[in-house]
Amino acid sequence: MARLPIYLRALTTLAEEAVTTVSSEELASAAGVNSAKLRKDLSYLGSYGTRGVGYDVDYLVYQVSRELGLTQDWPVVIVGLGHLGHALANYGGFASRGFAIRALVDADAATVGTEIAGLRVRHLDGLEEEVRKHGIAIGVIATPAPVAQEICERLVAAGVSSILNFAPVVLVVPDEVEVRKVDMSIELQILAFHEQRKLGPERHGRLNDAVAELADAVST
Amino acid sequence: MARLPIYLRALTTLAEEAVTTVSSEELASAAGVNSAKLRKDLSYLGSYGTRGVGYDVDYLVYQVSRELGLTQDWPVVIVGLGHLGHALANYGGFASRGFAIRALVDADAATVGTEIAGLRVRHLDGLEEEVRKHGIAIGVIATPAPVAQEICERLVAAGVSSILNFAPVVLVVPDEVEVRKVDMSIELQILAFHEQRKLGPERHGRLNDAVAELADAVST
DNA sequence: TTTTGTGAACTCCTTCACAGCT
DNA sequence: AGCTGTGAAGGAGTTCACAAAA
Numbered sequence: 001m002a003r004l005p006i007y008l009r010a011l012t013t014l015a016e017e018a019v020t021t022v023s024s025e026e027l028a029s030a031a032g033v034n035s036a037k038l039r040k041d042l043s044y045l046g047s048y049g050t051r052g053v054g055y056d057v058d059y060l061v062y063q064v065s066r067e068l069g070l071t072q073d074w075p076v077v078i079v080g081l082g083h084l085g086h087a088l089a090n091y092g093g094f095a096s097r098g099f100a101i102r103a104l105v106d107a108d109a110a111t112v113g114t115e116i117a118g119l120r121v122r123h124l125d126g127l128e129e130e131v132r133k134h135g136i137a138i139g140v141i142a143t144p145a146p147v148a149q150e151i152c153e154r155l156v157a158a159g160v161s162s163i164l165n166f167a168p169v170v171l172v173v174p175d176e177v178e179v180r181k182v183d184m185s186i187e188l189q190i191l192a193f194h195e196q197r198k199l200g201p202e203r204h205g206r207l208n209d210a211v212a213e214l215a216d217a218v219s220t
Numbered sequence: 221m222a223r224l225p226i227y228l229r230a231l232t233t234l235a236e237e238a239v240t241t242v243s244s245e246e247l248a249s250a251a252g253v254n255s256a257k258l259r260k261d262l263s264y265l266g267s268y269g270t271r272g273v274g275y276d277v278d279y280l281v282y283q284v285s286r287e288l289g290l291t292q293d294w295p296v297v298i299v300g301l302g303h304l305g306h307a308l309a310n311y312g313g314f315a316s317r318g319f320a321i322r323a324l325v326d327a328d329a330a331t332v333g334t335e336i337a338g339l340r341v342r343h344l345d346g347l348e349e350e351v352r353k354h355g356i357a358i359g360v361i362a363t364p365a366p367v368a369q370e371i372c373e374r375l376v377a378a379g380v381s382s383i384l385n386f387a388p389v390v391l392v393v394p395d396e397v398e399v400r401k402v403d404m405s406i407e408l409q410i411l412a413f414h415e416q417r418k419l420g421p422e423r424h425g426r427l428n429d430a431v432a433e434l435a436d437a438v439s440t
Numbered sequence: 441t442t443t444t445g446t447g448a449a450c451t452c453c454t455t456c457a458c459a460g461c462t
Numbered sequence: 463a464g465c466t467g468t469g470a471a472g473g474a475g476t477t478c479a480c481a482a483a484a
Contacts, residue, residue, distance in 0.1 A: 001413065002406075002410055004409070004413070005403075005405070005406040005409040005410065006390070006406065008409070009388060009406075010390070023464090023465065023466090024465075024466070024467095025465085030390065031390060032390040034454075034455065036454075036455055036456070036457090036467095036468095037453090037454060037455075039465090039466060039467065039468085040453095040454085040455095040467080040468075042466095042467090043466085043467055043468075047466080047467070049465080049466050049467080050461085050462065050465085050466075051460075051461040051462050051464080051465050051466045051467080052461070052462045052463075052464045052465050052466080053462070053464080053465070053466085054464095054465065054466080055466090067413070068409050068412055068413045068416070069412040069413055069415060069416030069419075070409065070412060074408075074412050074415065076408070082307075083303075083306060083307035083310045083311070084307045084311070086303060086307065087302075087303035087304045087306065087307040088404065090303045091303070091304070091404065093388060093404070093405045094404075094405065094408065097405045097408070097409065098409070098412060099405075099408055099412070137415050138408065138411055138412070138415065161415065161418060162411035162412075162414060162415050163411075164404070164407050164408060164411060168229060168313060170226070170230070170250065170251060170252040176418075178411055178414040178415075180407040180410055180411055182402055182404060182407060183225075184308065184311065184313070184314075184384070184402060185225070185313045185314065185317045185319075186222075186225040186226065186229075187384050187400045187402060188294075188296070188314065188317070188319055188358065188384060189224075189225040189228070189288050189290065189317065189318070190222055190225065190400055191358055191382035191383075191384060191398055191400055192288055192289045192290060192294050192318060192319070192358070192382075193221070193224070193287070193288045193289055194382060194398040195289060195294065195357050195358065195381065195382050195398075196288070196289025197289075198381060198396075199289075243442090243443065243444090244443075244444070244445095245443085254476075254477065256446095256476075256477055256478070256479090257475090257476060257477075259443090259444065259445065259446085260445080260446075260475095260476085260477095262444095262445090263444085263445055263446075267444080267445070269443080269444050269445080270443085270444075270483085270484065271442080271443050271444040271445080271482075271483045271484050272441075272442045272443050272444075272483070272484045273442080273443070273444085273484070274442095274443070274444085275444090441484100442483105442484085443482105443483090443484090444481105444482085444483080444484095445480105445481095445482085445483095446479100446480090446481090446482100447478105447479095447480095447481100448477105448478085448479090448480105449476105449477085449478075449479100450475105450476080450477075450478085451474105451475085451476075451477090452473105452474085452475080452476085453472105453473085453474075453475090454471105454472080454473075454474085455470105455471085455472075455473090456469105456470085456471075456472085457468100457469095457470090457471100458467105458468090458469095458470105459466105459467095459468090459469095460465105460466090460467085460468100461464100461465090461466080461467095462463105462464090462465090462466095
């Protein structure tokens, strides 16, 4: 149910605009999906709509939040406070969405001890203690790629079972640990791929090899 | 082919380790996918493997790069230089992967004129001029959510046809414009969902309504 | 013998289309 | 009359399993 957070965001926006009721058509277009898909997705949570009317916005916000586990606050640790970790620590979107950054950890002596977003950065040595002390279940890895796997293993050993990985590596974890990854280079590369396609039909792997062959055949 | 960048990263790592040949099995495990899937993906680019042997790493790096359009450098503009935009501008992974950040643009007077990662930040007013001057086709939006759609429209009007969006909104664009989005809150919410599942079987939408009903039926 | 490249089967997700409520 | 909830159809992507090539 990777789309629930998008629905929740659209619903929250509607609630702020004092909208009380929304149809699947309206909500779907706000979320950028097909309305049948939205209805099917919501139907997995239960029958929270009213036929002929639509969905009650506040009620649906609550139900979706509950399904996502956002009726409680999840304590989070950020490992690695370079530019990215710094940006993450300061990102306001977390607190308002059910997450509480409880610990910041870094290996760099110049960073350790500084205060970021109201929290003091602790040395990497204290990682396990911080995880246990705050009952942290979600770890964010914003370290350089070469150390990400090691940090990941330490997080898992300390009891973390969900990891959000910003380092450009494929993390190896036990089956019961959930990993999500965010890789900006990969997103840009996907865009570059589409840009290239737009430039013209020349040189596009096998498709164009076939075209070239055809052109050859025709010209002879 | 959203997986090609992952294969490319694995291949680049192998090349750095002076590995010359790799089997689909090995490359697939490095990329975290099934080997049949990897072979099928690569087969769309052409037949670049040798049966009984595997793939030549350097040759495959070249072919995948070419397919992704990374044999040329793509000029990029970053709009919004808060913590996140700052982090993106300083992220070294771009330059080494076929992208060149050519312009930085922000609306905040305190940020305009400062130098970030060797580039001077220009006022938002100059957005269109920067896009034209550098022939920019890819725009990165790292602004607050409320202005993201407006920035997006200006980028598109100026000629940008691919957008990487970090603002937590669904952007509306013409069909020919490609949008990729990165939303850290959404990734965390997906993790929270899985964390909650692990906590116990109580209260999980319709599945548990069914279980509860069954329990009722049994107890009566 | 080893490993690719790929038809065929399978599984999962999406969309249609409409019966059933309000 | 209007909109949800959902079976059924359709499509896309994944995995199997093996023939063909080195």
